[in-house]
Each structure stands twice: as C-alpha cells, then as structure tokens.
Amino acid sequence: MLSAIHDFKLMLLFGGVLCLLVILTVIGRILKQDHNSMVSRSTADNFNAQIAAWWKICVVFALSLLVGPVGSLFLFAILSFLALREYMTLVPTRRGDHRTLFWSFFVIMPLQYYLVGLQWYNLFAIMIPVMACIFIPTSIAVAGDTAHFLERTTKIQFGLMVCGYCLSHVPALLQLKIPGFEGHDARLLLYLGIVNQMNDLLQYVWGKLIGRHKIAWRVSPDKTWEGALGGLVSATALGTLLWWATPFTPLQSAGMSFTICILGFAGGLVVSAIKRDIGIKDFGAVVERRGGILDRIDSLCFAAPIFFHLVRYYFAP
C-alpha cells in the first residue's frame, strides 16, 4: 500500500506537519535553555513533552500509512487499549466488577475494532452505546454485588465509550467513500489530527499569553476564556486554510474545524472534571512512564465521532 506516497496533497500536508514540528522543537530547546525568560521551567518541560509526543505520533502515523488501513486500525486499537487501561487503573472499581472488566478489555474492545475493520457500519455504530450498555449492567448484576451499582456501571460504560467507541471513529474515517475523493481518506484523518492538536496547543499558548478570566477554575485552572476563544479562532483559521486537502469548500472547512475545536474543548474539560473527581492532576502523573495517553487524546475522543458522522452524512451519501 504505497499509494499514500503518490498522494501529493497528503505528502504536502504531512510535510507541513513535520516542518512545524521542527520549528516547535527549536522553540522548545530555546525555552529550556533561556532561564531568564518569562516562561517557567515546568511550562517549558510540559511543552517539550508535548512536542516529543507529537514526534512519536508522526512516526507511528507515517508507518501506519505505509501499512494501509489495517495499520491504522491496529494503531488506534492499541491506543484505545492503553487509554482504557490507564482510565480503569485510576477509576476505582470493586471486586465484583472483575469479570465485566475482563470482557470490556478482551471482548468488547477488540470486537468494536473488528467491526470497524469489517466496515460494518450499522453494527459498529451501536456496539458500545447499545449492546455494551445492556451487557455491562447485566454482567455486574450477575456478579451479585449491588453496592454503588449505577455508579460502577456508568464508570465502565463511559470508559468504553470514550477510550473505545469514540476513538475507533478515527480509523473509521479511512473507509468513507466520498465521491471524487476516493483513496484520499488518510488526508481527512490527518486534517482531524492537525486541527484538533493545534487547537489544544493554541488554546494553551493564548491562555498563557493573554488568559485572564477562568472558565471553570474548579475543573481546570488553566482554561481561560481568552485561551479558549483564541484557540478556537486561530485553529479554525488554520483548518480553513487546509481546505485544499479535504473534500470541503473553504467555508465548509471552516465549519468542520470550528466543530472539531468546540468538541476538543469539551473533551478536555470533561476529562479534567474526571481527574478532579478522582483527585489527580494528570492521568500521567500517577502512572508516569506508561501513562498520560488519556491526557493527550481527550479532545480527539470527543471530536472524532462527530466529525465522522458529519462527513459521512453530508459528503458520503
């Protein structure tokens, strides 16, 4: 599947990402060395960790393009598994949840990705929202422990929804059949990734530069109105400028980017609220070396299914 290399616009998009990463890496180095700057040490370390994560994502993404759709499917299945693992590790469960958790990890999640791989849209779209939603409370009830029953059901269901179901819509983009856009779906995937991650970064940068008014300081002390709006406007502008790589017109691209940014913001806020509830700062802070995946993909998880459905409904009849 080396067709990806012959997709000039895809290579242009990817090349642009790499150039940007090189620039960001240089900025990161400067921030780290410049002790007198107004940027604190921890901010610089944070920034550099994010850049390092993006390099890794780019390498894996490039490899998955070479392997083809199956490669992306595997990549995101592994990501889902690791994210769910991180989530379940830190969300308290009870002894009676053990078998339900086993089913979640080893049956429901692989099945979800298998169905995406089969391109069986009607089934993968209801697999977790409908079938798992019925299976999980049943399975917990069979285990016989009724304490906090509804809470436990919700915890597991939500973990499967966010880490499994939502994320599986990213590789599902590769099977959309858009007239006049055949064989170029990888660009859509990259488009989603760029707008989503740039929104995260720009929100952060705008927040650091001019952030004054907190949105929900109890949930996330870093999120400000200035940061959110600055990120929204600038990332939407960036997404609009990338219309040439998509099946969208510039105006449609603006609408799509706007949606991706709003949902990304929602994802970040919701996952922050979960972290406050559990009483941790970052998922990665507790399980350092292997953790932090959920911190990076929270915004993507919320944006992916909606973006998928919008594109499918309007562009792939």
Add this chain to the structure above:
Amino acid sequence: MSEGIHPIASLLAAVARGITGVQVQWAGCEPDDRQRIYFANHTSHLDFVVLWSALPSEIRAHARPIAAKDYWEETRVRRYLAENVFKAVLVERGAVPKANSHEESKFVGRSLIEDMAAALGERNSLILFPEGTRGTGEKVGEFRGGLYHLAVRRPDVELVPAHMENMNRILPKGEYLPVPMLSLLTFGKPIQVEPSETKHAFLERARESVSGLRRIGSA
C-alpha cells in the same frame, strides 16, 4: 539448587510484567545482590512473579519465594511450578501471633524457621509474604511471626519492605483471568529488629513499613 533460572519462570515473569505493566520504584534502597529478605503485602497470585521479575537478573537467580505447602502441593501443576520452576521454599503456614492452640503453633513455628533459615544459606535471598494469605487489598493484614524469628536468627540479612498496588484488581483471589490494569511496586528502606523490641512491636512496625509505601489513594 538455585543456580540458573528456569525458562518457564522467565516466560511467566515476562507475561506477568506485560499484564501488570508494573512500574518499579526503589524508594529506600538500591538493587543489590547481598542477601536480603524481601517482604511484601499479598493480594494476588501474580505478586510473587511480579516482585521476582522486578529484581535484576543476577539477584533473581538467587531469590526464592516462601510459599504455603498446603496450597502449592495440592495439585501436580502447582507442585511443579513451585518446586521446579520457581524453586520455592514450601513451608507450613506461620502461626498467627494470637493462635489459640499454643503448643501446636510453637511446634509448627519452629520447623518453619528451620526451613527458611536453611533456604537462606550463605547466598540466597527470600521473598516472603508475612500476611500468610492473600488479602482483599484494602489494607495490609496482620503479619505472622516468621519474619521476626528469621530476622533475630539472621541479623546479617537485610529486611527490605515492598508494597504492591492494584495487584488485587488485576488478579484477585478466586479469579483466574487477569484484567490488565497498571500496577506499582515500591521497595522501601530496610528495617531491622531493634534491641529490646518485642515481637509484636517489630511485626507491627514491619507492617507499617510496607503499608507506608502506598502511592495511590485507597482503591
């Protein structure tokens, strides 16, 4: 007896590490191949394999688990795993300090100490779960007396506390299929029996040295 590592042991160690994604932290001492007794909380069948696999290989070759004879001799597979694969020291379970039948607990206790001291020898280290059985993971249970008697008998051997988190959620007592959550393993500062310290006081202090290593809030 403990020369070389059985290939099945290495395989199981790799599998256990993969499932538990264990993150090891040496918080109170460094890995060292001097003779030590590692004692830890016990909530899962995976505990020993994970703790053992966390030791550097040259130490691992000389680290033997203490395991309950009644359980590990019950079936042929268990016996093979315990005796051949992990070279476990199979002992009668140590007595709970406040056992009712005083006579019997003393008798069993003595042979237990003999067996463990013999297993230590001049070269080996031991891995011991002083609670004597797997707990629910909510708190570290009361320690049995073997650790104290062994410590008094071999003051030259370092006593290293270790605490494992989340193992009870990965493979709890009574389950046979694991859930791949992440676990933490923390080695603490070595302790020793203070002069004039009573057995009860020492065991309580040893228990606290383990439970004090907990890193995540109550599960």
